[in-house]
Amino acid sequence: MSKPRKIAVVITARPSYSRVKTVLTAVKQHPELELQLIVAASALLDRYGSAVNYIEKDGFEIAAKVFNVLEGENLTAAAKTTGIGILELSTVFDNLRPDIVVTVADRFETMATAISASYMNIPLAHIQGGEVTGNIDEKVRHSITKLADYHFVASENAKKRVILLGENPEMVFNTGCPSIDIAQQVAQKRQLMFNPYEKYGGVGSQPDLSNGYIVVMQHPVTNEYQDSRKHIEATLSAIQKINKPTLWFWPNVDAGADGTSTGIRSFREKYKMENVHFFKNMEGDDFLNLLNFSKCLVGNSSVGIRECAYLGVPVVNIGSRQNRRDRGHNVIDVSYDQEEIVQAVLNFLDQKERKKSDIYGGGDAGEQIARLLKDLPLQFHKTIVY
Numbered sequence: 001m002s003k004p005r006k007i008a009v010v011i012t013a014r015p016s017y018s019r020v021k022t023v024l025t026a027v028k029q030h031p032e033l034e035l036q037l038i039v040a041a042s043a044l045l046d047r048y049g050s051a052v053n054y055i056e057k058d059g060f061e062i063a064a065k066v067f068n069v070l071e072g073e074n075l076t077a078a079a080k081t082t083g084i085g086i087l088e089l090s091t092v093f094d095n096l097r098p099d100i101v102v103t104v105a106d107r108f109e110t111m112a113t114a115i116s117a118s119y120m121n122i123p124l125a126h127i128q129g130g131e132v133t134g135n136i137d138e139k140v141r142h143s144i145t146k147l148a149d150y151h152f153v154a155s156e157n158a159k160k161r162v163i164l165l166g167e168n169p170e171m172v173f174n175t176g177c178p179s180i181d182i183a184q185q186v187a188q189k190r191q192l193m194f195n196p197y198e199k200y201g202g203v204g205s206q207p208d209l210s211n212g213y214i215v216v217m218q219h220p221v222t223n224e225y226q227d228s229r230k231h232i233e234a235t236l237s238a239i240q241k242i243n244k245p246t247l248w249f250w251p252n253v254d255a256g257a258d259g260t261s262t263g264i265r266s267f268r269e270k271y272k273m274e275n276v277h278f279f280k281n282m283e284g285d286d287f288l289n290l291l292n293f294s295k296c297l298v299g300n301s302s303v304g305i306r307e308c309a310y311l312g313v314p315v316v317n318i319g320s321r322q323n324r325r326d327r328g329h330n331v332i333d334v335s336y337d338q339e340e341i342v343q344a345v346l347n348f349l350d351q352k353e354r355k356k357s358d359i360y361g362g363g364d365a366g367e368q369i370a371r372l373l374k375d376l377p378l379q380f381h382k383t384i385v386y
Contacts, residue, residue: 004034006124007373008098010089013039013252014051015302018284020127022181022366024060029266036096040066040085041109042252047280054283055110065094068112075225078108080252085112093120100125100373101323103148106141107252108134108222110162114147121380123148123266128177130158130165132324137222149379152369154306154360155326168382176361177367179284179378182270183307186288190329193289196247200286202279204268206273214239214345217249218299225288228256229263231336235298235318236267238341239276244349246276247290296348298341304331310355310361316344328357 007027011017026037039062041049055062068084070077088114099280105128108200117124126148132138145151145165153159153179158163162172197206216336218227218235239246250258267273282290288307291297295347296314297304300322304315309328317333318341332347 004032005374006034006036006098007100007102008038008096009102010040011043013043013107014281016052016104017055018116019041019179021284022178023369026366026370027160027373030374031269032372032374036063038066038092041069045069057289063096066092080109082112083250085109086116086306089113089116090120093117093122098122099378103144103358104128105138108140110144111140114144118147123378123380124148125152127152128154130162133322149382150376157326173372176365178308178365179307180310180361181363182285183288183310184249186285186292187311189289190292194286196290199281200279202277204277205274205277209245212295213245213247214296214298215247215294216298217301218318219251219301220254220260222254225256226356228259231319232260232263233267234336234338235341237338240271240273240344242345243275248278250274250280285337296345298345299313307362309359312356314348314351316341326359328359
């Protein structure tokens with residue numbers, strides 16, 4: 001019997017883990033695959049929710065940890081973090097000798113994974129390529145597409161774009177988004193299955209959630225990072241005016257995160273915000289369970305575009321971070337304007353029917369990707385098809 005094919009998956013941030021958790025499970029359980037899990041960057045840091053703690057709690061063995069985040073939360077720090085990532089991940093890959101490296105989505109740290117694997121002639125698989133958003137993430141995403149040998153995309157439009165970029169259609173697969181696998185499981189639950197205050201702590205008031213609540217998750221936009229404080233203040237003012245129970249989640253480690261965080265802290269000091277509670281992080285299935293029973297999600301997270309589409313959770317999407325991304329009918333797009341945000345949220349608070357969509361898949365992406373990783377021919381070079 002041949003040796004199991006070694007699959008190295010690199011997790012660099014808390015969203016990356018929730019995006020590929022079902023892939024990790026499927027690879028781990030496959031008799032002909034060996035999972036080599038590498039945790040890096042902000043996924044290791046407490047200030048961004050220590051995703052590594054949830055990874056270990058879920059029973060995944062970590063093959064290597066890469067500490068490469070340079071403090072600063074600005075564009076220079078992002079570029080240098082990527083450089084450090086290339087140095088460190090190259091050493092890890094040299095030690096682990098994987099047959100395939102898997103990288104996820106479009107965060108700047110994923111570029112380090114792609115470059116290291118490519119220069120070391122290790123076949124590279126990319127999850128969630130081909131999407132568009134209109135900021136620096138799009139450059140990263142399309143660059144990784146050109147470095148990748150296998151493409152596991154989340155929608156038909158994404159598949160078309162990857163092929164238009166000159167990739168071999170035989171290596172482009174619409175598997176759907178692995179996070180929809182978790183959403184499908186969460187959709188079966190008929191109530192909120194845990195007390196968020198007791199399980200996750202956090203800070204701030206503890207408003208009664210029994211009559212409904214709002215969830216907020218807003219990240220800085222990398223090409224608008226100087227305005228991140230002004231952007232978050234518009235949302236804070238809107239939530240204060242709406243005055244409904246609200247659960248607010250801390251931003252990602254992106255350029256501008258310091259402005260977002262400072263804006264939240266300053267606003268909290270100035271106003272009591274008696275209906276708002278703040279969390280750093282939450283396990284993926286718990287977070288989706290929480291979202292599923294909320295009145296709406298406010299902010300600019302891709303979870304509003306992906307998982308919330310499947311669940312039918314109403315979303316007030318603020319600003320440009322998700323520009324041009326495929327949407328279901330659950331999203332209202334608004335600018336960084338307090339009154340626009342307020343009106344959109346109030347419209348959803350009165351809405352009775354939810355609009356669901358399977359635009360990002362039906363819930364079996366993890367199994368599909370594991371099968372492909374086992375069967376695809378090992379290759380690390382290619383030419384443009386067209």
